Amino acid sequence: MAGTAPLPPGSTIGILGGGQLGRMLAMAAVQLGYRCVGYAPAGDNVAASACDDFFENGWGDNAALAAFASQCDVVTWEFENVPLSAVESIPANLLVPDPKALKVAQDRLNEKRFVEELRAKCAPYMRVESDDDFARALERVGTPGILKTARDGYDGKGQWRIASVHEAEGVRFPGQACIYEGMVNFETEFSVILARAADGTVRMWDSSANTHEGGMLVHSVLPAGPVVESQVGAAREIAEKTANALNYVGVLTLEFFATAQGPIFNEMAPRVHNSGHWTIEGAATGQFENHIRAICGLPLGGTETRFASIDMRNIVGEDALSAHEILAEDGEPHLHLYGKREARAGRKMGHVTRVSHKTPSQDGA
Ligand code: AMP
Secondary structure, eight states, X not given: OOSSSOOOTTOEEEEEOOSHHXXXXXXXXXXXXXXXXXXXXXXXXXXXXXXXXXXXXXXXXHHHHHHHHHTOSEEEESXXXXXXXXXXXXXXXXXXXXXXXXXXXXXXHHHHHHHHHTTOOBOOEEXXXXXXXXXXXXXXXXXXXXXXXXXXXXXXXXXXXXXXXXXXXXXXXXXXXXXXXEOOOOSEEXXXXXXEOTTSOEEEOOOOEEEEETTEEEEXXXXXXXXXXXXXXXXXXXXXXXXXXXXXXXXXXXXXXXXXXXXXXXXXXXXXXXXXXXXXXXXXXXXXXXXXXXXXXXXXXXXXXXXXXXXXXXXXXXXXXXXXXXXXXXXXXXXXXXOOSOOOTTOEEEEEEEEXXXXXXXXXX
């Protein structure tokens, strides 16, 4: 961001990436009187319909990136796998957060080392760059475990679960740097989502309990229950130290496993996060709005939870075709559909947040 004065209404925010996170960021930005310009390679760029302008160009197209940047007063991203070469071709004074966060988060090994220095606990892991490394990692880390590509994974893609050494015989090193990590026996998963302003002010949302299927988040609920509540303090400390160490500005997410040994760090996302979608209706200020506020130099909004119970469920694949039926439900279902053209199996098409002033026990659940 050029200077530290707040960006006035009518300024232009550039968003790298064209998915649903970009779409919801743009919707929040437009509400605050900003213009948005998106940039992503050709594809089903659902952020485009929420942006004033959208560049469909490759990450290697420096002329298009320069034309995009020339329209922007600040540039952020909705997707942590934007190639660094593309990010670094944009004038550094426009980029918020600092791309240092991308450098750390784009490689699972870097990310684990970074948080370990801040005293976070991780599952045992080893870098794997060959079949021999893989054999050594199986021996030292043991089974069950997960082989994950070090880079470019998301929603459980680029991961191979290995229940036993016998099963590992069928898995070959996939030819790109990986990490093999021990399977964590967790009670539940949760994330810490925070917003940090340029002056160092940090606000955190309550942590939901998150459920994944096949490596992809499907469900987040609040209250998260006593296990998460007893571990969230330690996890928040790590998250805040991470944000400060990166001099981060914007919304940052750290995912944890809640275990009998306390919180174990899983991964970080230097961006808004699926497990924070409930904050749009469920918190005083949603994650998308606070990211926009932070990167534009506006004061952060409060992050307090506004309901006694909140349930966010992703709408995946063909379920989206009948999603409007949700609107006939009693209560307060808040439906978000992302406008994706093709309802492929396993594809996040939308989400619904159900809020209630009653706790789950008062509801008889
Ligand atoms: P990731 O892409 O690393 O966040 O993994 C996606 C999901 O897979 C996590 O949210 C967990 O549900 C599961 N998972 C990943 N790594 C582990 C692990 N070491 N132990 C147990 N479950 C894991």
